[in-house]
Amino acid sequence: MKRREILKTLTMFPLAGAIGNSGSIVQAAPLPKRDIFSEFGLRTFINASGYFTSLSGSLMNDEAFEAIRDASKHFCRLEEVQDKVGARIASLLHAESAMVTAGAFSALMLGMAGILSGNDAKKASQIPFLEGTGIKSEVILQKAHNDGYAHALKNCGVKLITVTTAKELENAITDQTAMMYFINYQASLGEIQHAEWLKIAKKHKIPTMIDMAADLPPKENLWKFHDMGFDLVCVSGGKFMRGPQSTGILSGKKDLIAAARLNAPPRGNNIGRGMKVNKEEVFALYFALERFINSDQDQEWKMLEDRITVIANAASSVKGVKAEVIPLLLINRIPTLNISWDKSLIKLDNLATNLREGNPSIEVMGGPGGSINVTTHMLKADEVKIVAQRIKDELTKAMV
Numbered sequence: 337m338k339r340r341e342i343l344k345t346l347t348m349f350p351l352a353g354a355i356g357n358s359g360s361i362v363q364a365a366p367l368p369k370r371d372i373f374s375e376f377g378l379r380t381f382i383n384a385s386g387y388f389t390s391l392s393g394s395l396m397n398d399e400a401f402e403a404i405r406d407a408s409k410h411f412c413r414l415e416e417v418q419d420k421v422g423a424r425i426a427s428l429l430h431a432e433s434a435m436v437t438a439g440a441f442s443a444l445m446l447g448m449a450g451i452l453s454g455n456d457a458k459k460a461s462q463i464p465f466l467e468g469t470g471i472k473s474e475v476i477l478q479k480a481h482n483d484g485y486a487h488a489l490k491n492c493g494v495k496l497i498t499v500t501t502a503k504e505l506e507n508a509i510t511d512q513t514a515m516m517y518f519i520n521y522q523a524s525l526g527e528i529q530h531a532e533w534l535k536i537a538k539k540h541k542i543p544t545m546i547d548m549a550a551d552l553p554p555k556e557n558l559w560k561f562h563d564m565g566f567d568l569v570c571v572s573g574g575k576f577m578r579g580p581q582s583t584g585i586l587s588g589k590k591d592l593i594a595a596a597r598l599n600a601p602p603r604g605n606n607i608g609r610g611m612k613v614n615k616e617e618v619f620a621l622y623f624a625l626e627r628f629i630n631s632d633q634d635q636e637w638k639m640l641e642d643r644i645t646v647i648a649n650a651a652s653s654v655k656g657v658k659a660e661v662i663p664l665l666l667i668n669r670i671p672t673l674n675i676s677w678d679k680s681l682i683k684l685d686n687l688a689t690n691l692r693e694g695n696p697s698i699e700v701m702g703g704p705g706g707s708i709n710v711t712t713h714m715l716k717a718d719e720v721k722i723v724a725q726r727i728k729d730e731l732t733k734a735m736v
């Protein structure tokens with residue numbers, strides 16, 4: 337059909353009403369209710385484990401969900417969405433500029449690519465094949481900070497140079513050094529702390545990036561690292577913040593964010609083209625962030641601990657069971673309860689499996705020696721008692 341004929345056809349339905357999401361000109365009838373999980377034979381579960389990617393992350397908060405619904409009804413220019421939303425995020429985070437990325441891993445990768453390319457589109461098109469391009473090719477980090485997430489940087493073609501002491505760091509800096517990378521949750525395992533890292537970077541005029549994807553709460557971490565002087569900060573949107581699982585934030589220096597966006601959709605012929613976030617996710621992340629920042633985190637923390645107490649009391653009411661709050665882990669610092677039992681009184685080797693396979697299905701973390709670890713931040717209010725009761729029942733059943 338020619339364009340003119342299509343237009344003519346469209347005008348034949350003047351009373352057809354709004355164009356629905358399907359793109360159809362005909363007024364859509366209300367959609368039939370479907371239960372998508374049972375339709376696909378999937379079992380849902382109560383998540384007393386945490387926001388793990390393999391468990392589908394966190395559940396979006398209502399603000400994020402509503403933003404997706406509203407944003408999905410209209411078109412607008414993606415670059416403008418990132419401009420406007422990015423500016424609002426930046427002001428909340430004490431940063432010059434910000435963008436929404438496809439997760440924190442994507443923030444690492446796009447931030448890295450931006451540092452390598454600057455505002456040169458040709459250079460962006462050459463990443464990750466840096467040889468012979470004149471692009472700097474080395475990133476320095478502490479040995480203790482070289483975990484799996486640093487792979488995001490290697491994807492851009494750089495070589496990771498690991499150091500242990502400040503002296504080694506100074507010696508490792510060359511004219512090939514593109515960036516100095518720091519990962520916050522591993523800070524206590526490394527010798528060089530934030531301030532010293534930044535001081536040396538500034539002295540040599542090397543851009544810095546910090547990954548703090550695992551470090552919410554507290555919310556103050558969202559701006560702390562900008563205030564300290566890191567040039568780029570990477571955050572996950574789908575963890576404690578409860579934005580879409582596929583979102584993150586890259587925030588920092590204006591020129592570096594502009595350069596990162598040169599490596600990201602809607603632009604193509606670059607390393608980031610496959611890491612698309614559309615307007616729905618950008619808005620959803622923003623509203624999740626806003627809610628997170630406005631939340632009363634002391635009260636929420638107390639709620640998490642109160643829930644732990646409910647579960648701990650139920651479990652330890654069974655003879656031979658020990659339920660104790662364990663020290664916060666390095667990563668994802670959330671109140672965590674360890675439940676273990678005297679094996680001479682309770683014959684139970686597979687509590688985590690029993691909970692998963694029972695009804696309702698409950699997901700917990702495995703702990704040392706067959707014990708389990710439970711967290712409460714992914715629970716809905718009415719699930720706390722259910723988890724407490726199910727754990728108590730399983731333990732009671734196994735008493736010898």
Ligand SMILES: *Cc1c(COP(=O)(O)O)cnc(C)c1O
Pocket residue numbers: 389438439440441442485519521547548549550571572573574581583584667
């Ligand atoms: C979870 C995590 C990431 C990846 O975050 P995504 O949003 O899932 O991409 C990166 N770094 C650290 C330290 C993390 O904990």
